[in-house]
Amino acid sequence: MSAPMAALKSSTNASRQHYEVAVVGAGQAGLAVGYFLARQGRRFVIVERAAEIAPAWRERWDSLTLFTPRRYSALPGLPFPGDPDGYPTRDEVIAYLERYAETFQLPVELNSELKRLELGDDGSFRLELEGATITADQVVVATGPFQTPYVPKVAEKLSADVFQIHAVGYRRPHAVPPGAVLVVGGGNTGFQIAKELSATHKVVLAIGARQKPLPQRLAGRDLFWWLTKARILDKTVESRLGRKLSTRDTLIGSSPRDLKKRHAVELNPRVVDVDGRQVRFEDGSELGIDAVIWATGYRSDYSWIKLPIFDENGRLHHRRGVTDVPGVCFLGLTWQYTRGSALIGFIRDDADFIAHKIAEYQRTKKPTDVGTTLGAAALAEPGSGERM
Numbered sequence: 001m002s003a004p005m006a007a008l009k010s011s012t013n014a015s016r017q018h019y020e021v022a023v024v025g026a027g028q029a030g031l032a033v034g035y036f037l038a039r040q041g042r043r044f045v046i047v048e049r050a051a052e053i054a055p056a057w058r059e060r061w062d063s064l065t066l067f068t069p070r071r072y073s074a075l076p077g078l079p080f081p082g083d084p085d086g087y088p089t090r091d092e093v094i095a096y097l098e099r100y101a102e103t104f105q106l107p108v109e110l111n112s113e114l115k116r117l118e119l120g121d122d123g124s125f126r127l128e129l130e131g132a133t134i135t136a137d138q139v140v141v142a143t144g145p146f147q148t149p150y151v152p153k154v155a156e157k158l159s160a161d162v163f164q165i166h167a168v169g170y171r172r173p174h175a176v177p178p179g180a181v182l183v184v185g186g187g188n189t190g191f192q193i194a195k196e197l198s199a200t201h202k203v204v205l206a207i208g209a210r211q212k213p214l215p216q217r218l219a220g221r222d223l224f225w226w227l228t229k230a231r232i233l234d235k236t237v238e239s240r241l242g243r244k245l246s247t248r249d250t251l252i253g254s255s256p257r258d259l260k261k262r263h264a265v266e267l268n269p270r271v272v273d274v275d276g277r278q279v280r281f282e283d284g285s286e287l288g289i290d291a292v293i294w295a296t297g298y299r300s301d302y303s304w305i306k307l308p309i310f311d312e313n314g315r316l317h318h319r320r321g322v323t324d325v326p327g328v329c330f331l332g333l334t335w336q337y338t339r340g341s342a343l344i345g346f347i348r349d350d351a352d353f354i355a356h357k358i359a360e361y362q363r364t365k366k367p368t369d370v371g372t373t374l375g376a377a378a379l380a381e382p383g384s385g386e387r388m
Helices: 028-040 090-103 153-157 188-197 223-229 240-245 256-263 348-364
Strands: 008-010 017-024 044-047 108-110 114-119 125-129 132-141 163-166 180-184 202-206 212-214 250-252 266-268 271-275 278-281 286-288 291-294 328-330
Touching: 017 028, 017 125, 017 348, 028 044, 028 090, 028 348, 044 132, 132 348, 153 271, 180 188, 180 286, 188 202, 188 250, 188 256, 188 291, 256 266, 328 348
Parallel strands: 008 108, 017 044, 017 132, 044 108, 132 328, 163 291, 180 202, 180 291, 202 266, 212 250
Antiparallel strands: 114 125, 125 132, 271 278, 278 286
């Protein structure tokens, strides 16, 4: 389902336009904050580099299934259709996000890659797009955690006749040549791809760091039911438990034992070196391979942002998405505030918070002074009476 042209359109207008808010990215984060901005009656735009919304979901493998049930996979204002206790597929998520943009008539500009974001001479933010320039009082960067695929340098030492691809390019088993396949990366993505490939290939999974496996269901209830009831998902990154959890990765619905016993996947430690078709692991063992799937995650790329919001190591400095540059916020980051910050069904609270800060900023800034600081109050939790 595609949203109507009144809401979704390809950016061909090169004239300069000014908005109260420019949102960068039309994935789940951008659409969620768009919902709240629309409710506020803001003049805003959501710019998306791709030709369709939710490009990060479209780049995932065909059989991807969420580990959050439908009841925990909805954005604000629109339930996820289908069995609330069932688990949506990748294609269902894409269809849902398309329907979401259509339902709330969100102003998405497609084919609008942002080349540069900077502060203009007049105090507003200047966004140089492909073929257009717009300005805005405020900017929300909602590009999410899946930006630039990361492949370790050791991949360059693989023989040219070894098939290799990052997980972002993996779609289905039959696209991988026959033979021994090495999946590198012990996260949920690596486990799920290894499990799927095991039906048609000999598969070895290289795990660099041990992760805590969690069952999908406990005592007849989904894991997220328990996490919600126990308020684990409400723990912030500033709390003791939140700080501890934010440094740990978890496997949901997968386990090394299950992968080995039920799917005959061989488990090896971290890859330390490669020589042609031979891969050497941390324990000194070696393996001849025919293909490699790099499930090694992503890295952020904010090279287009020309604002002082990064530390000396290039890391983004923010508190719950609010940066040191007044009027610039982020949304959809991993552990932006809680474990749910980057999960489709739990991004609501962060989106509401950012929208609240946007409204506060618009109320307090002077019409001729876009650079007015948010002040200390902008970083505080809004009271119940302050919610939009």
